[in-house]
Amino acid sequence: MAIKVEHELHSRRNGRNYGVLILLGAFVALVFLLTIVKVTQLGDARKFEANDHVIRPALAEPVATTPAGQ
Amino acid sequence: MADVSMQDTTREAGMGDYFALLKPRVMSLVIFTALVGLIVAPVHVHPFIAFVGILCVAVGAGASGALNMWWDADIDRIMKRTSGRPIPSGRVQPEEALAIGLALSGFAVVLLALATNVLAAGLLAFTIFFYAVVYSMWLKRSTPQNIVIGGLSGALPPMIGWAVATGGVSLESVLMTALIFMWTPPHFWSLAIFVKSDYGRAGVPMLTETHGRRVTRNHIMAYMVALVPVSLAIAFTSIGGWTYLATAIVMNIWFLKSCYAVWRRDEDAAEADNFAAEKTAFKVSLAYLFLHFAALMIDAALRAAGMGIW
Structure with missing residues (x-):
């Protein structure tokens, strides 16, 4: 009996693998585009920068200081 | 040389079999009514956010379909209309349907919460729960009013669409x-x-x-x-x-x-x-x-x- 390398099962698995590839690619694209939309909707980009759980002096509101010697 | 008999694995599922688990025909009604709920709402939604919102509702509906097929595999096998479904016909294993249903439910609810708001995601989670647990597991086999009460899960999509846009009910x-x-x-x-x-x-x-x-x-x-x-x-x-x-x-x-x-x-x-x-x-x-x-x-x-x- 000749050994057939390509079984119907292989093509089906192949199709499934490509299906998973397409779904994962679509998911990455979805999250990427969602991020772009969410960030551009912020208006003031500092709102996004501020959300990194670290004190950022550059983003702090200026505090009124008293002149020296008083 | 004796024939090498291979295990009969031709029934292994293809991509289309997994898609059939999501009940695409039911999904189309869900997509349409959720879309209308979103469009008629008085708040403008960015088109891509709206797309993601509707996609999540559709995937959530599909997930509840998969959970329904997992639970009802025994009666689907008996009835003529449903005997060709992926699980009774042997193309998809019940465990696979359960895993797909749970994974897609989680995916849809979490993504909807991140993309839109928690209320819309909560309503979607409730819809999936109502269809898979209240209708499929409880009402369907216990009361002739099953489709009346269970119909609530099919009725909720416009409310989710509205919540995606407005964040309220x-x-x-x-x-x-x-x-x-x-x-x-x-x-x-x-x-x-x-x-x-x-x-x-x-x-x-x-x-x-x-x-x-x-x-x-x-x-x-x-x-x-x-x-x-x-x-x-x-x-x-x-x-x-x-x-x-x-x-x-x-x-x-x-x-x-x-x-x-x-x-x-x-x-x-x-x-x-x-x-x-x-x-x-x-x-x-x-x-x-x-x-x-x-x-x-x-x-x-x-x-x-x-x-x-x-």
């Missing part, structure tokens, strides 16, 4: 949900009368089998009468308009007339013309729901164009 979204909820019994039971089903053999208590067709006809008429005020009330909310009002009046008269025809006749008359009136009522019910929601979209478009006169 309002009279308008409640009425859209009530419209589908009240429409489900006359729609489903008019079908149940003329389709020869084997629910009885599978042990599922359908009204036609537990109480007979006469009682089912009475139920169709009663729910139809209760449906009319819900349909008309929407016309006088912020999402209503002349297009909707005119559509609602025409469709209510038409559907009422066809349900009345189903109600007043007996089994002999129905058998005589091969359930013509019941088939008509079922077809009218499909047009009824589609045209109601289409009319809401048209009125929303007219308002957006500055032509709203309500």
